[in-house]
Amino acid sequence: MGVGGGFWELIKPLRHSSEDLSTLQDKRLAIDLSHWIVQQEAVLKDRARKPHLRLLFFRVVTLKFSLQVGALPVFVVDGDAPLLKLPARIERFSRFSGIPAAQLNGGDNHRNRAFLENVEECVELLGLLNVPVLRATSEAEALCAELERNGVVDACVTPDSDAFLHGARCVIQTLQADIKKPLVESYLASDIRLALQLEREHLIALALLVGCDYNLRGIPGVGYSNAMRLVQHFSKDEILDNLRKWGRREYPSPEVIGKLSDSANGFDSKEGDDAALHLGRRKDSHCSMCGHPGNKKLHTKLGCEDCGSLNTAGCSQKAKNFKCGCGSCAQDRRRKKHEKDVTWWSNLRAKISAIEDFPNEEIIEIFLNTGATSYLREGQSLDLRWEAPQMEPLELFLGSHLHWDVSYIRKKALPLLSHYCLKSIAEGPSMALLNGRYTPTSILKLKTNVGKPLYVVKWNAVDSFGGPGGETNEDSITTDEQISLIKRACPALVSKFEDQQVNCFLLSYTIFSFFLSFFFVFLCCFRSSRDRLDGKRKNPIQIKGVSCPSSK
Ligand SMILES: [Zn+2]
Ligand SMILES: [Zn+2]
Ligand SMILES: [Zn+2]
Structure with missing residues (x-):
């Protein structure tokens, strides 16, 4: 899956992560179809019939047709793998399918037939959904990168880090086109x-040293840190030529090796300048008690x-992790480091x-494409169009492959068409019908979805048209x-x-005013009766012959 040895881990701190799919709105995305299928099959393995079609359908619906996302996907299909890549493709397929690599057909340059x-089933479905599909001459990620470099698309969607080696500038490693669990994780060159x-060029050098899909093992024993230490030292114009020189057994001088480790370890080059000049000299003797130049016997006496104990004699016990700062010790450290560098090299x-x-x-050559040959298979147009799905064949296709019944398909698929239908109603003189049958009849309500206000529209059937297979349609749908x-x-x-909204508001206002007036009337009655009661208590009525007991 691209540069070996944990390249994605290395660049993980540079990841841009978002749970908002609307960041993809109107973005053209070149999606590596094989990886997309493999990832999705891993998710739904053994749990659904033809998971690749099921998930592709729902995710394309989310990506392309949902109003919350509205991205423009272009699916890219692998061509024949270069012979060098065959082992990597078999390993990748084996990892996700669970079929041992030995059982996979590695004898020719084709992947497992079922895969x-x-x-091809996915390509057919995408064709019915009218989503563009492009076929590569070899690797899909190479064509994705080419499309992105040439401005045909805005980003590549592939978990294969080779895309960067092919020159991609924006790679979406993870794209969960799922409204309930959305996730976009991307990286920029x-x-x-x-x-x-x-x-x-540095990434290509890394791939040659630590391995990639064309060369799974790289140079055995050269780990990531060694490879990084080597490649980061040279400019992009120098690095590949240096690898060629080393291949011809022309190796750098010890000074260059010293600088290699300086640049990688942040070593202070001022300290390292004269390292080679003093290699033969040994370190001066030091006191075992305080660690300073001299010896314990002399320090005890003098x-x-x-x-700072010249007047009092003796010296202090050195602290843990004590590092002597004398010139002789510094030189000794440089000498040891240089020896280590030479051994490393x-x-x-x-x-x-x-x-x-x-x-x-x-x-x-594959990565740099110095011959500038296009990875696009001949006879395909880059005039990409995203049009309305072809409903009738789509219903037949989903019915036969996923065993979905027509009413379920229409419930899921008609919202894909309504947008196109409304556009043609807005543009055309004649009244367009959704799926040849429905017409918008009313707006039910205003709703907000992911912060966006939308109308819920009701469509009624205009006749008793029966769909394919003569099944009864719903009388109305909403979108x-x-x-x-x-x-x-x-x-x-x-x-x-x-x-209706205004009338509804007026009605509510009238009802509210009525209840408010009623409340005021009630309040007034209540207060006046309470005042009367209070008045009675303060001025009790004098009845002849009856006297109230005095409060005193
Ligand atoms: Zn001492
Ligand atoms: Zn001392
Ligand atoms: Zn010292």
Whole structure:
């Protein structure tokens, strides 16, 4: 899945993560179809009939047709894998399908037949949904990157980090096109350049050293940290030539090796400048008690200048992790480090020398595409269009592959069409019918979905048209629609709805006023009767012959 040795982990701090799919609105996305299928099958394995079709249908509906997202997906299909990549493709398929790699047909340059059938079924479904599909001459991620570099799309959707090596600038590694659990995780080549000083050529060098899909093992024993330490030292114009030189057994001088480790470890180069000049000198003797230059016997007798005890004799016990700052110790540290660097480089050199034909020029050529050959298979147009799904064949297709009944398909699929139907009503002189049968008859209510106000529109059937297979349709359906589109397509429905809203408001206002007046009347009656009662208590009525007991 791209550069080996945990490349995605390396760049994880540079990830842009969002749970808002609306960030993809109107963005053209080149989606690597094989990876998309493999990921989705892993999610739904054994739980649904033809999970690749089921999930593709729902996710395309979410991505493309939902008003909350409205992205423009372009699916990219792998061509034949270069022979170099065959083992990686088999391993990838084996990992997700659970079929042991040995059982997979590795004898020719084709993947498992069932998987290819799944891909072709997906292509057929996408065709019925009228979502563009492009076929690559070889690797889908290479074509995705090419489309993005040429401005045909805005981002590549693939978990294959090779896309960066093919020159992609924006890669969406994870795209969960699911309204309930949305997730977009993307990475930018510019972030990788800024934060890690890694350009496309550096990434190719890393792939050659630690492995990639074309060369699964890389150079055995060269880990990520060694490879990073090597490639980051050279500019993008130098790095691949340096790999070629090492392949020809032309190795850098010890000074260059010293600088290699300086740049990688943040070593202070001022300290390292004269390292080579003093390699032969040994460290001066030091006191075992305080750790300063001199010896314990002398310090006990005469004191230590560095401890400040010359007048009192003796010296203090050195602290844990004590590091002597004298020139001799600093030099000793530089010498040891240089020896370590030389050993590091000779080990690395031995590993590189053990590989024949390093670096593999074929891999460099595949990634850099120096011949500028397009990865787009001939005869395909880049005039991409996203049009209304073809309902009748779509119903037949979903019915036969997923065993969905027509009413269920229409419930799920008609909202995809309503947008296109309303657009043609808004633009055309004649009245368009949704699926040849429904017409918008009223606006039921205003609702808010993910912060966006929408109209809920009711569509009624205009006749007793029976769908494919003669099954009975619903008499009415409802869809959520953009307010602006409804205002253009059905202004009469909008004014009727607004009148209803006004009437509804007036009615509520009248009822409210009535209850308010009633409440005031009640309050007045209550207060006047209470005042009367109070008045009676203060001025009790004198009845002849009866006297009230005095309060005194
Ligand atoms: Zn001492
Ligand atoms: Zn001392
Ligand atoms: Zn010292």
